[in-house]
Amino acid sequence: MKNLKMILFAGLFLVGLSAVSASAQDSMMSDKMMMKSNPKNPTVAIIRADWCSACKEVEPIVNGLMQSYEGKLNLVVLDVSNDESTAKAAATAKSLGLTSFFEANKKSTSTVGVFKNKKQIFKTTHNPNRDVYVAAFEKATRS
DSSP: HHHHHHHHHHHHHHHHHHHHHHHHHHHHHHHHHHHTOOSSSEEEEEEEETTHHHHHHEEEEEEHHHHHTTTBEEEEEOOOOOOOHHHHHHHHHHHOOHHHHHHHHHHSSSEEEEEEEEEEEEESSSSOOOOHHHHHHHHHHOO
């Protein structure tokens, strides 16, 4: 019985560790995408939170499209899940010239904005319609 408890504990620990690792990996992916960004490309900004059900619908759509637009669009994820991530998101927004967008929308999770030459050209909230994003991304990538 003692061995079974130890095996169960170890299994739960590893599951928890892999969840933390996946979360850290997701965060690192966002950071890498931001670091590899090209300042000449339009930027897609998404305001999200772990607890947001609409984000769980919107994020896979935007992330999937971002793979198609790699090298043409930059992606920045502004996470407002908690106070610490919100402060980091505010600093990131400031560094990218997106403070006004962030401040106006930080309480509106699953908001996606597209910026070209630092001007907002598109914004939507709680929108799981892929075609809307395709149209906005196409418009943003046209010269």
